[in-house]
Amino acid sequence: MSKPTVGAQLFTVRAHTRTLPDIAETLRRIREIGYTHVQISGFGPVDAKDVANAVQAAGVEVSCTHMGWPRFLNELDRVIEEHRWWGCRHCAIGGLPGDYHSAEGLQRFVKELEPIAARLADAGMDFSYHNHNHEFIPIDGEPWLARLYETAPADVLKAELDTYWVQAGGADPAAWIRKCAGRAPLLHLKDMTVAEGREQRFAPIGEGNMNWPAILEAAEAAGVEYMLVEQDNCYGRDPFDCLAASYAQLRAWGYR
Numbered sequence: 001m002s003k004p005t006v007g008a009q010l011f012t013v014r015a016h017t018r019t020l021p022d023i024a025e026t027l028r029r030i031r032e033i034g035y036t037h038v039q040i041s042g043f044g045p046v047d048a049k050d051v052a053n054a055v056q057a058a059g060v061e062v063s064c065t066h067m068g069w070p071r072f073l074n075e076l077d078r079v080i081e082e083h084r085w086w087g088c089r090h091c092a093i094g095g096l097p098g099d100y101h102s103a104e105g106l107q108r109f110v111k112e113l114e115p116i117a118a119r120l121a122d123a124g125m126d127f128s129y130h131n132h133n134h135e136f137i138p139i140d141g142e143p144w145l146a147r148l149y150e151t152a153p154a155d156v157l158k159a160e161l162d163t164y165w166v167q168a169g170g171a172d173p174a175a176w177i178r179k180c181a182g183r184a185p186l187l188h189l190k191d192m193t194v195a196e197g198r199e200q201r202f203a204p205i206g207e208g209n210m211n212w213p214a215i216l217e218a219a220e221a222a223g224v225e226y227m228l229v230e231q232d233n234c235y236g237r238d239p240f241d242c243l244a245a246s247y248a249q250l251r252a253w254g255y256r
Contacts, residue, residue, distance in 0.1 A: 001220040006247065006255050007037030007063045009188060009230035011094075013239045014042030020050050027058035033244045034251065039186075039228045040086065041066035041094070048082040055086060063226040064090035064160075064186050066130065069097070072116050080123045090185055090226070091120060092128040092160045103139050103147070110152045117156040128160035128186050136169030143171070154183035162230075163215055164190030164202060174214035181222035189215075189229050189246070202231045204242045206249035216253065227255070 008030050010017055016026045023046060030038060038060050043051070055062055065088060071079055072093070083091060100109050117127050135145035149159065159180040163173040165188075177184060191208030195201045206212065219227060229246045231239065 003255055004187070004219055004224040004227045005037055005063070006035065006250050007039055007226050007228045008033075008035040008243055008247075009039040009041060009066075009228040010043075011039075011041040011066065012229070012231045012234070012243055015239075017042055018044035020046045020054065023051060024054040024057065027054055027060055029240055030243070031058050031060050033240070034247050034256075035060065035229075035243070036256070037061050037063040037226060039064045039066065039092075039226075039230075040088075048085050052085040052087075062086040062088040064088060064092055064128070064228070066092055066094045069093050072127075073112065076116060076119055080120065080125065083125055084123070089125045090128060090158075091125055092130055092158075092186060094130050095132055101134060101137070101144060106139075106144060106148055106151060110148070110156070113152065114156055121155070126158050126185065127156075128158040128184075130160040130188065131162055131169075132165045133169035136166075136171055143169070145169075149180065149183075157183075158186070159184040160186040160188065162188040162190060163210060164188075164192050164232075167192055167210065168200065174211060174218040177215065177218040177222050177224070184222055185225045187219055187224045187227045189227050189250075190231060191246075201235060202233050204231065204245035204249070205229060207245065212253070216255075 013026055017023050040062055099105055120127055131145055136143045139147055161176055166173040166176050191203040191205050191210050193201050193203040193208035231242045234242045
């Protein structure tokens with residue numbers, strides 16, 4: 001078993017990636033923390049070539065991306081071109097519009113995805129799906145997400161599981177990582193804690209209650225390539241400080 005590489009999901013610092021100068025400074029700060037890889041997500045309207053230059057200048061690599069499903073449907077040539085500029089082979093979406101979250105919508109998504117996945121494969125790229133908790137709503141007694149991975153072959157659809165949202169869906173993140181072994185190049189690492197009033201909250205890695213020994217062991221066994229640290233909400237804390245705290249904990253556990 002090999003250890004996955006740790007990266008920063010830049011959606012965490014999305015307030016600092018709206019302009020090219022901000023992106024360049026954000027990438028510099030991310031590298032300074034210690035991260036060598038990033039996932040592009042939540043950027044403002046900036047030129048992809050300029051982003052590629054900023055990435056190179058900061059000394060980081062783009063391991064993966066998040067883009068909206070309509071871009072894959074309508075702008076696939078451009079999407080492939082952008083990923084080539086960034087030297088990135090793992091494409092992903094953060095979710096689907098609500099009308100896909102039914103048995104019929106699932107079938108439509110897989111049918112739409114098949115030719116897109118084939119084009120991406122020809123370009124040396126693949127496509128992953130990122131879950132939230134609503135994908136665990138049952139369809140005929142089975143979670144929508146389980147039905148999705150049973151329907152779409154592994155060479156068409158990869159998994160980008162999200163530890164927090166799997167837990168929030170009432171499922172076991174480690175068990176789901178093992179379930180997706182061999183088709184899960186990407187994994188979102190998020191911790192979950194409980195605040196006053198029984199509110200579930202995001203937290204830096206190691207500051208919550210997730211079963212990290214089991215999750216990390218499963219990630220290594222399943223062949224995960226990149227573990228992307230993300231915190232959707234920092235609740236007033238500096239998001240860079242949160243990413244730094246997560247990286248320090250993962251480094252203490254032997255990950256880089």
